[in-house]
Amino acid sequence: MRKLRIGVIDLVSKGPTRALWARVMNANLASIMPQAVALWCKEEGHDVTFLCYTGFENLAEELPADVDLVFIGAFTEAAQLAYALSNQFQSRGAVTVIGGPHARCYPQDAQKYFDYVLGFTDKRIIKDVLDDCSHHRPLGIRLAAMQQPSHIPGVRERWEFIESTLRKAPLIKMVPMLGSIGCPYTCSFCIDSTVPYQALSFDVMKDDLRFLLTKFRRPLVGWHDPNFGVRFDDFMDVIEEAVPPGKIDFVAESSLSLLSEPHMKRLKHNGFKALLPGIESWYDLGEKSRTGRAQGMEKVRQVSDHVNMILRYIPYIQTNFVLGLDSDAGAEPFELTKRFVDLTPGAFPGYSLLSAFGQAAPLNLEYQRNDRVIPFPFHFLNNNGAMNLKPQNYAWSEFYGHVIDLTGYTFSPKAIFRRVKATNAFVPRWLNVVRAISSEGYGRINHYTEVRRMLEHDSKFRNFFESQTHEIPQFYSDSVRKDLGSMWHWLPEGSLYHDPNAYLKSESEISTAIVEVERLVA
Numbered sequence: 001m002r003k004l005r006i007g008v009i010d011l012v013s014k015g016p017t018r019a020l021w022a023r024v025m026n027a028n029l030a031s032i033m034p035q036a037v038a039l040w041c042k043e044e045g046h047d048v049t050f051l052c053y054t055g056f057e058n059l060a061e062e063l064p065a066d067v068d069l070v071f072i073g074a075f076t077e078a079a080q081l082a083y084a085l086s087n088q089f090q091s092r093g094a095v096t097v098i099g100g101p102h103a104r105c106y107p108q109d110a111q112k113y114f115d116y117v118l119g120f121t122d123k124r125i126i127k128d129v130l131d132d133c134s135h136h137r138p139l140g141i142r143l144a145a146m147q148q149p150s151h152i153p154g155v156r157e158r159w160e161f162i163e164s165t166l167r168k169a170p171l172i173k174m175v176p177m178l179g180s181i182g183c184p185y186t187c188s189f190c191i192d193s194t195v196p197y198q199a200l201s202f203d204v205m206k207d208d209l210r211f212l213l214t215k216f217r218r219p220l221v222g223w224h225d226p227n228f229g230v231r232f233d234d235f236m237d238v239i240e241e242a243v244p245p246g247k248i249d250f251v252a253e254s255s256l257s258l259l260s261e262p263h264m265k266r267l268k269h270n271g272f273k274a275l276l277p278g279i280e281s282w283y284d285l286g287e288k289s290r291t292g293r294a295q296g297m298e299k300v301r302q303v304s305d306h307v308n309m310i311l312r313y314i315p316y317i318q319t320n321f322v323l324g325l326d327s328d329a330g331a332e333p334f335e336l337t338k339r340f341v342d343l344t345p346g347a348f349p350g351y352s353l354l355s356a357f358g359q360a361a362p363l364n365l366e367y368q369r370n371d372r373v374i375p376f377p378f379h380f381l382n383n384n385g386a387m388n389l390k391p392q393n394y395a396w397s398e399f400y401g402h403v404i405d406l407t408g409y410t411f412s413p414k415a416i417f418r419r420v421k422a423t424n425a426f427v428p429r430w431l432n433v434v435r436a437i438s439s440e441g442y443g444r445i446n447h448y449t450e451v452r453r454m455l456e457h458d459s460k461f462r463n464f465f466e467s468q469t470h471e472i473p474q475f476y477s478d479s480v481r482k483d484l485g486s487m488w489h490w491l492p493e494g495s496l497y498h499d500p501n502a503y504l505k506s507e508s509e510i511s512t513a514i515v516e517v518e519r520l521v522a
Helices: 020-029 033-043 076-091 101-105 123-132 155-166 202-212 232-242 261-269 296-311 332-343 363-369 396-410 413-421 426-437 439-457 459-465 474-490 502-521
Strands: 005-011 047-053 069-074 095-099 116-118 141-143 174-177 220-223 249-252 272-275 278-280 316-323 348-353
Touching: 005 033, 005 076, 020 426, 033 047, 033 069, 033 095, 033 123, 033 155, 047 155, 069 076, 069 101, 076 095, 076 101, 076 474, 095 101, 116 123, 123 141, 155 174, 155 202, 174 202, 202 232, 232 261, 261 272, 261 296, 296 316, 296 332, 316 332, 316 396, 316 426, 332 348, 332 396, 348 396, 348 426, 363 502, 396 439, 413 426, 426 439, 439 459
Parallel strands: 005 047, 005 069, 069 095, 095 116, 116 141, 174 220, 220 249, 249 272, 272 316, 278 316, 316 348
Antiparallel strands: none
């Protein structure tokens, strides 16, 4: 096999940016699998150039122009940029590959613009691509392992790629680690809900933690587990065996059901400084929030008491909500969230609009059967740029009115002041203020306000939301053009649009093929 010149790009940003929050945090949002892919390619003897794109780099200068093969890892919001990059590299003769959440959620669309589209990816899949390394057009080929890999390279193995990325982080430098994959919960909207839970090697984790103590005076580790601490005692034993108390700080996403007070005491003892539990709904998912059958205000009080308990041990907590769930109706869900904001001033609420990401979850088939999915450009599918599902119990203008009201309440000067006052540590206090006054707080309020204004005054815009037309409003295409900058000119024709029912159609084709095979066999 000839020696290949390979580029690996981790798209953290969906385009050039100068936002303050992006400057502080984007380098800390690097994904693990692109680093693993870069390592596997090097182990096969190839020349590899790795780039974590945070939105501040010049893409034309960062990667060599004469690469043979380019791997791009992308979330769906970065799909348009990924398509433009693939088109640019293919024009130079390179073979292109896409992996990551977008490739898993929208493989049919990605095949139009890449030579390879990867689902679950392990070293064997990467080797297959390297061995073939040929153009597949006009439709790329899909490759996937049967399940998530049982081994993913640890921090020590990936260090050269981690280190080059962290150099871009001016203040906070968070090392990405992974202790497990999959999740035992079955949240209907989540891509991890169908992936069986599996802990990774404890020996690798211990070695990585000890390794980090040689690289930083006080390392900061961000666990990328979909739900950290499912095997709580086992994970704490690993940390306690490898790390003296207070020598490493940790950030993790977990469920309230795992965050009992005895667990919180142990987490504090082992240096956990930030947690991101999912609350999601006041009417559903009681198992995940440890509230059983409690609903409405009763659940608000229980969750608020629980979160305030956590804040006695952990200085920073982000509570995640999904707005527009089918269990929601009227103003009550939003008013209940306001009461939570009042009762739990130290928590930072993270709001996501209900979205259906292609074939991420089986429930999306039902949404597509009911013609509820709207083909917003991928650029806006980041849980807040657009809600691509018609709400079951709201008119669009009504829904956005509630979202604007709740977001404005959450990030009002009064609420920001109360959050600062309720936060003891300096860095969490500073992060809360920056997030509130940047694109995540004020920026979203402005965006939602403009969307609602156009819904009320622009019939073409409203018709797109109501699925009376699939013509993408100028408002969205102009925004993509602005965000992509010079890469807009490389965006393939027609790639702003995608088939919102591709998952349903692919399942129908599979069912038809199975029936045909059974008929022939009979």
